[in-house]
Amino acid sequence: MEADVAMYASKAEGQNRLHVFEPGLLLIRRLRSQLLEDLRAAIKGNGLVLHYQPVVELGTGRIEGVEALIRWDHATRGRIMPDEFIPLAEEAGLISELGLWVLNTAVGQLRAWIDADVVDSRFSVRINISATDLQSLQFIEDVRAVLKETGVRPEQVVLELTEAAIVRGNDLDRYSLGGLRGLGVGIEIDDFGTGYSSISYLRRLPVDRVKVDRSLIEGLGTDPSQPALVAAILQLVRACGLEAVWEGVETGEQAEHLRNLGCLSAQGYFFSKPVPPERIPALLAETSSESNRG
Ligand code: C2E
Ligand code: MG
Ligand code: MG
Secondary structure, three states: OHHHHHHHHHHHHHOOOOOOOOHHHHHHHHHHHHHHHHHHHHHHOOOEEEEEEEEEEOOOOOEEEEEEEEEEEEOOOEEEOHHHHHHHHHHOOOHHHHHHHHHHHHHHHHHHHHHOOOOOOOOEEEEEOOHHHHOOHHHHHHHHHHHHHHOOOHHHEEEEEEHHHHHOOOHHHHHHHHHHHHHOOEEEEEEEOOOOOOHHHHHHOOOOEEEEOHHHOOOOOOOOOHHHHHHHHHHHHHHOOOEEEEEOOOOHHHHHHHHHOOOOEEEOOOOOOOEOHHHHHHHHHHHHHHHHHO
8 A cells, every 4th residue: 555655656756746845745755765675675685576377379278388477575565566566666777677587587487397397399488578678788688698598499588578668669679679589589569559659660670479458359259349350450460470469368258259260379367367487387287188188
């Protein structure tokens, strides 16, 4: 709750909605700086965890990979979700450090799964990266380093970038994307369909997949005009030479519609919520025996 207030204050202050001398704000500022101190400590020590959500091949039910999603288990405030603390980390200049932690942890986890024979060489881990990462040439070096250290094949790592992050971008973005692509990692545009990017611009970017935002499939199963829209999006994505992953699938009916429309991959609560890494082996075992049976 206090965390909410502190986050809200930082937003409101940014928009100049609150007057800086309001007494309540002093308290809020103190909370916020405390929270930042805690976050700094969490990045260095512990408290941050990655959960992993399966990405499923619609035709077979096979888990083709997972997306790493960060959570912060705060000693006194409990679990804090990324939508709450990522903006704070961005503002406070902590996002690069946080991003590096996520990169190393997720690729390290993939290495551990490979070593334990839990996953095969087609399995990929998706990692969300921030606009700031894209603006830093150091990030390319960090990706190169973790691939070298772990010996993980670059094709097994997919970086997710929001459309908004890329569209705000400049030549440096294009350069970084090219550099990352050169390392052989996959690049995916996240929350596709929520930004206002021009299709012609997207076409020129070195990316290979888009992850369609869940708002675009919400009406599947209830709104009769929705399948035609999904089919049109799929066609558009493919015409750009890309493939789509559909996110936010919550019902069997939505999954069925997507499959019938020819969509290949999806992710959502219907298949699995994001889970701690120790639950992934059991999920993989379950779905591989199911897809063998059926
Ligand atoms: P995202 O990358 O678009 O991730 C998908 C979000 O949708 C996740 O929320 C996930 O838990 C949620 N989700 C998955 N399936 C369903 C579903 O069927 N229904 C609904 N309603 N929601 C679903 P989460 O984990 O709270 O993450 C929110 C956002 O925070 C992510 O959106 C991503 O932009 C950002 N984020 C998460 N982890 C990281 C990270 O390590 N680094 C950075 N830079 N950003 C991260
Ligand atoms: Mg994502
Ligand atoms: Mg998304």
